[in-house]
Amino acid sequence: MNQGPASQTILVVGGGIAGITAAVEAAETGYEVILLEQSPALGGRVSAFSRYFPKLCHPTCGLEINYQRIRKNPRIKVITMAKVESLSGQAGDYTVLVKTKPRYVNEKCTACGDCAKATDVRVSNSFNYGMDKVSAAYLPHEHAYPQKFVIAPEVIDTPDADNIKAACKYGAVDLDDTESVFELKIGAVIWATGWKPYDATKITPYSYGASPDIINNLEMERLAAHDGPTGGKILRPSNGEPAKRVALIQCAGSRDTNHLPYCSRICCLGSMKHAVYVREQYTDAVVDIYYIDIRAHDRLEAFYRRVSADPQVNFIKSKPGHVEIEEDGTPVVCGEDTISREVYARSYDLVVLALGMEPSALTDTDAPHMGSRDDYGFIVPLPGDEPGLSSAGVAGGPLDVSMSVQSATAAALSAIQAVRKATAQSGALE
């Protein structure tokens, strides 16, 4: 069946914390690795956090050390702005078609930032979930890897593009850059395509979109981040005032047969982290966490204890029925406290919906064949019947960072086993 020697190259799709880990683990074991990332920089969701639990470190902590490992390892090839078009074959012998989008900036870029000053055109800042704007010549974010600017397609073929090009002293702007499609020979694939938040507008009773002061948990991360739209101040999006009465609504669209039937496992911890963000900024702030059950697994119980010791953080056992909007735009959370049986309606400066994680590959209509999926669309981590395909991180199920890293190491090992087995078999056939 196999013609010629099997490929030993491992393809990792998705450059979040899981993909990065799988790539360095496999490369440091001696295998050639190609790491594909669809956006202009690695890091995935973690890079857009303000800080991460349980130690509340900055995302650079965990990511920077991994970027070092990538930089030092000639076996890893990183390709950004790239997606898999199609995949065919079997373990040891996959043919993968990759499609890249133009960045309009080449490897000569030093991230000096002169290009950004050469245009007044501003585009929506996807890193801040559209909460502010950036120059059409932009660095994806301050700790982006690679540290290379991107030119937004909006300005291509306009005079601004020429100004941007003229401003670059290093000849790094390439306005003729185009989309490209190329083929790779691959031995095994690790899908580390991660997650996206559940669409909050589908949870109609919670009125997301009806008031700027009802936001989701990812937007909350950016509000607290020093490089976010407010410079790290947690302010009401409606009027820029400090948000001192904050409601965090757990299981927004999770554990719900109308939405995501499963528990995303990390949102309880995520919201407790948000309570800490608020309380660190305002001594007089009050945070109410509305929950069904608090799920702080394993050692994370300690974080729960720490947060619940704060008398200005209230844990209210209640899944709110709905969020109403007062005439002046103030959100009002309505529900029943299941311990006291009080039927409440409370107004807040800011309401944060703790959305769960959905596999990002779920609704990707042109997604290639990725292996077996579970009932919720996650890619089964270590499928037995297709040994060349595995998944790492949240692509395989809802996990926190440390569990994602563990699953990535497991995926690297399973990919290595797959290519070795295929090589042994093709050797036997020759």
Add this chain to the structure above:
Amino acid sequence: MAVSSDTSQKYDLGFARWVYQNVKGGDKLSMCMQCGACSGSCPIGTEMDHGPRKLIMMVRAGMKEAVFQSNTLWNCTSCYRCTVRCPRGIPVTHVVQGLAAKAVALGYASEVDTARFAHSFWWSVTHFGRTDERLVTAKYYFSFGFIAGIKKSLDNLKIALGMVMKGRMHVGLPHKVSDNKGLRAILEKATEIEMRDKQGGAES
């Protein structure tokens, strides 16, 4: 507040199973995770003694008497918000109304205020095809007894007169639907079908 200190409370350990088997939607009650979305969504949740979430817990705890005497069964307006929002797919409205139907069948309803009112309302609708404010209230007031009926009527006389002045309460013969006979025939047929279904073992 959460735990009842009332030790006279009677528990019927077979009650939950009876509800599972005899009340429409009752078989789904084991899915309830007590999140409170139903009671929190209820537009008249503040008017209920227990609300649907607690009522479900009471069924599971075997609090038969308290369940059947609860005003929650009668204050439900059938808006279906609880059913639509229940994260576990429990047809909460059906359960609440199914329990109300059982409360009538088992003779609990006459003790519950709102059930008396529902009875008077139904009387007016079946007789005229319309609700007549005067007759519904009168029938309701006098269901408490003659003296109590007079007293309640006098207490509310001012409101009634106000309504008449504003043209909000009709004076004269009760309004009727044009085909009152036809309506009767429909209702008789419905009762017949209901009885037949009951005898056939099918449960409401």
